[in-house]
Amino acid sequence: xxxxxxxxxxxxxxxxxxxxxxxxxxxxxxxxxxxxxxxxxxxxxxxxxxxxxxxxxxxxxxxxxxxxxxxxxxxxxxxxxxxxxxxxxxxxxxxxxxxxxxxxxxxxxxxxxxxxxxxxxxxxxxxxxxxxxxxxxxxxxxxxxxxxxxxxxxxxxxxxxxxxxxxxxxxxxxxxxxxxxxxxxxxxxxxxxxxxxxxxxxxxxxxxxxxxxxxxxxxxxxxxxxxxxxxxxxxxxxxxxxxxxxxxxxxxxxxxxxxxxxxxxxxxxxxxxxxxxxxxxxxxxxxxxxxxxxxxxxxxxxxxxxxxxxxxxxxxxxxxxxxxxxxxxxxxxxxxxxxxxxxxxxxxxxxxxxxxxxxxxxxxxxxxxxxxxxxxxxxxxxxxxxxxxxxxxxxxxxxxxxxxxxxxxxxxxxxxxxxxxxxxxxxxxxxxxxxxxxxxxxxxxxxx
Ligand SMILES: Nc1ncnc2c1ncn2[C@@H]1O[C@H](COP(=O)(O)OP(=O)(O)OP(=O)(O)O)[C@@H](O)[C@H]1O
Ligand SMILES: [Mg+2]
Numbered sequence: 536x537x538x539x540x541x542x543x544x545x546x547x548x549x550x551x552x553x554x555x556x557x558x559x560x561x562x563x564x565x566x567x568x569x570x571x572x573x574x575x576x577x578x579x580x581x582x583x584x585x586x587x588x589x590x591x592x593x594x595x596x597x598x599x600x601x602x603x604x605x606x607x608x609x610x611x612x613x614x615x616x617x618x619x620x621x622x623x624x625x626x627x628x629x630x631x632x633x634x635x636x637x638x639x640x641x642x643x644x645x646x647x648x649x650x651x652x653x654x655x656x657x658x659x660x661x662x663x664x665x666x667x668x669x670x671x672x673x674x675x676x677x678x679x680x681x682x683x684x685x686x687x688x689x690x691x692x693x694x695x696x697x698x699x700x701x702x703x704x705x706x707x708x709x710x711x712x713x714x715x716x717x718x719x720x721x722x723x724x725x726x727x728x729x730x731x732x733x734x735x736x737x738x739x740x741x742x743x744x745x746x747x748x749x750x751x752x753x754x755x756x757x758x759x760x761x762x763x764x765x766x767x768x769x770x771x772x773x774x775x776x777x778x779x780x781x782x783x784x785x786x787x788x789x790x791x792x793x794x795x796x797x798x799x800x801x802x803x804x805x806x807x808x809x810x811x812x813x814x815x816x817x818x819x820x821x822x823x824x825x826x827x828x829x830x831x832x833x834x835x836x837x838x839x840x841x842x843x844x845x846x847x848x849x850x851x852x853x854x855x856x857x858x859x860x861x862x863x864x865x866x867x868x869x870x871x872x873x874x875x876x877x878x879x880x881x882x883x884x885x886x887x888x889x890x891x892x893x894x895x896x897x898x899x900x901x902x903x904x905x906x907x908x909x910x911x912x913x914x915x916x917x918x919x920x921x922x923x924x925x926x927x928x929x930x931x932x933x934x935x936x937x938x939x940x941x942x943x944x945x946x947x948x949x950x951x952x953x954x955x956x957x958x959x960x961x962x963x964x965x966x967x968x969x970x971x972x973x974x975x976x977x978x979x980x981x982x983x
Contacts, residue, residue, distance in 0.1 A: 540703065540706075541699055541700065541703045544699045544703075545695055545696050545699050548695045548699065549691075549692050549695050549696075552688070552691045552692070552695065553688060553692075556684050556687070556688045556691070559684060560680075560681050560684045560685075563677075563680045563681070563684075564677045564678075564680060564681060565677075566680075567673075567676050567677040567679075567680045568673040568674070568676070568677045570676075571672060571673040571676045571677070572669065572673050575649075575664065575669050575672065575673075576638060576649075576651070578608065579608060579638075579649070579650075579651040579662040579663075579664060580651055580662075582608055582610060582662045583610075583651055583653040583660045583661075583662045584653075586610060586612055586653075586658075586660045586662075587653065587655055587658070587660060591610075591612040591621065591622050591658065591660070592622075594610065594612070594622040594623070594624060596622070597626070598623075598624055598625065598626065600625070600626055600627045602625075603624055603625050605665065605668060606665075606668050606672075607624075608662050608663065608664045609623070609624050609625050609628055609630075609648075609662070609663045609664070610622070610623070610624045610660070610661070610662050611623045611624075611628075611630050611660075611661040611662075611663070612658055612659070612660055612661075613632055613658060613659040613660075613661075614657075614658055615656075615657070615658070615659075621658065627644070628643050628644060628663075629643060630643055630648075630650060630661050630663060632659065632661075634650055634652045634661065635652065636652050636653065636654050637651065637652065638650070638651050639652065640666070641663075643663075646665055646666075646667070647665070647666040647667070648663045648664065648665055648666060649663065649664055649666055649669060650662070650663040651663070705729070705730055705733055706733065709724070709733060709736070709737065712724050713740060716744065717944065718751075718944075720817065720944070720945075721744050721747060721748040721751070722744070723741040723744055723745070724737050724740055724741055724744070726738070726741070751815075752817075755812050755815045755816060756812075758808055758811070758812045759809060759812035759813070759816075761808075762805045762806075762808040762809040762812060763809065765801075765805050766805055766809075769798065769801055769802055769805060772798055773798055773799075773802065776791075776794065776795050776798055779791075780795075800930065800932075803932060804932045804934075807932045807934040807935065807938065808932075808934065810869065810934075810938050811921070811934050811937055811938050811941060814866065814869075814938050814941035814942045814945065815941045818863075818945050818946070821863055822863075823861050823862055823863060824861075824862070824863070824864060825859045825860075825861060825971060826859060826860045826861070826862050826864045826867050827857075827858075827859055828858050828859065828860055828867065828892065828899055828901065828968070829855045829856070829857060829858070829892060831864075831867050831868050831871050831901075832852050832855065832871060832890050832892060832901055833852055833855075834868065835868070835871045835872045835875045835890070836850055836851070836852050836875065836890060838872060838875075839875055839876060839879050842879060843879055843888070846879075846884045846885075847884045847885045848879060848882060848884065848885070848886055848887070848888060849886070849887045849888070850875075850879070850887075850888040850889075850890075851888075851889060851890070852889075852890040852891075852892075853889060853890070853891060854891040854892060854893065855892050856892045856893060856894055856899065858892065858894065858899035858970050859970065859971045859973070860899065860946065860968040860969070860970065860971055861946070861969075861971040862945075862946050862968070866942045866945065866946070867942070867946075867968070869938065869939075869942065870938070870939045870942040870943065870950075870966055871901055871903075871966065873935040873936070873938055873939045874901075874903045874939060874950075874964040874966060875888070875890070875903055876935070877903075877935060877936070877962075877964065878903050878904075878905040878907065878962070878964070880929060880931065881905070881907040881908065881926065881929060881962070882905040882906055882907035882961070883907065883908075886905060886906040886907060886961075887905070887906045888903065888904070888905045888906075889902075889903075889904045889905075890902070890903055890904075891904070894970070895967060897969055897970055897972075898948070898967040898968065898969055898970060899967065899968060899970045900965055900966065900967040901965070901966050901967075902963055902964065902965045903962075903963075903964045903965075904955065904961060904962070904963050904964075905961045905962055906959060906960065906961045907960070907961050907962060908926075908960055908961075909954040909955065909960045909961055909962055910925045910952070910954065910962060911925065912954065915952060915953070915954070918936050918952055919936050919937060919939075919940045919950075919952075920933075920937070921933065921934060921937045922934065936950075936952070939966065943966055943967070943968070946968050946969065947968075947969050948966065948967050948968035948969065949966075949967050950964070950965065950966040950967070951964075951965050952964050952965075953965075
């Protein structure tokens with residue numbers, strides 16, 4: 536069973552054309568044989584008619600034996616009273632004088648002959664030709680009729696492949712377009728210039744994209760609303776805990792602190808959920824500005840510096856480049872900060888964290904490289920999943936990287952996480968954004 540529609544079409548059309556070709560070839564071969572055979576018979580008849588018209592006397596009385604070409608017809612003329620032929624073009628061949636009038640087959644000298652016998656009152660004329668020669672001539676003529684089909688058939692196969700491939704290219708293109716649909720920015724597929732057969736298909740996909748976008752947006756809104764609603768009671772809870780703190784007896788202190796840590800964890804989970812819901816929202820309409828990425832990087836380092844120093848972490852930004860990104864500044868800040876905070880959180884005390892910037896075509900990348908434990912290769916593909924935590928011993932909500940991914944997608948960028956490949960353990964987290972090129976006229980002072 537052929538799965539590809541293209542191959543199914545090619546094979547079906549190709550086989551159809553081949554069957555037609557073969558049937559056509561066989562019939563033209565047969566027709567040609569029959570036709571040639573009829574022509575050869577006509578020739579025997581015509582030669583016999585010439586003999587009747589007095590040409591028989593023109594045949595030499597004693598032709599040399601075997602002087603005749605094998606392919607020639609043999610002529611024998613009998614007179615009514617003669618015991619031997621009156622004339623023959625080959626005396627070595629003895630045809631039966633009493634062969635029935637018209638066409639018949641006889642065996643002479645171990646060969647089969649086709650013979651035409653014409654009875655006239657004054658003479659009997661026999662014209663014969665070897666059956667093997669006739670077969671050879673008819674086969675030669677018939678084989679010639681097969682040439683056009685033999686040449687055309689492969690050409691038709693090639694044409695079928697080309698035509699089918701061309702017709703289905705639109706389908707392949709559509710497949711690529713559907714595959715390239717950006718879940719972070721769902722847009723309907725273009726419908727202009729689409730063949731009528733594919734249009735309903737695209738229409739259905741576009742309706743599905745619409746429904747998907749609505750349900751994603753609904754989900755995002757629900758998360759945002761839920762996180763927002765949860766914030767108020769949690770803040771109240773926090774306040775009450777703060778008020779209660781001085782009144783907790785010594786023996787209950789530890790359990791009370793655990794309660795406060797729980798409240799704090801819930802608070803940061805809700806804060807992360809809100810950030811994710813915001814990062815997932817479509818960017819349309821929001822005021823974007825020119826964000827200096829190197830400033831963001833140095834800011835992110837400065838933010839974690841006190842904590843890093845306290846933990847003996849050597850953190851620094853090297854290899855900086857000047858590049859700007861068109862975005863909401865807090866988004867870019869949050870994305871870089873999340874990567875840096877992961878590096879700080881998961882790198883053991885005394886480790887090293889390097890931040891680097893580099894241009895990569897029309898993208899600018901920030902890389903955060905740490906000397907932490909890295910991540911099991913099997914778990915790496917899941918680190919961007921919501922709530923996924925590769926290392927449950929360390930506290931975290933598992934949303935940080937989902938937020939980073941949503942922000943990268945929001946601005947047409949990308950983010951990757953991989954283990955270091957320089958022999959040391961650790962992670963290389965890399966986030967890239969399209970560079971906003973400096974436009975000469977826009978960059979010039981307004982008064983200039
Ligand atoms: N630099 C890193 N080194 C080792 N593991 C990492 C690193 N960055 C991320 N991870 C792993 O990936 C998981 C997901 O990271 P993510 O930032 O999404 O969540 P989190 O850090 O657990 O929580 P959150 O950032 O929401 O507070 C982490 O739990 C951690 O196991
Ligand atoms: Mg994190």
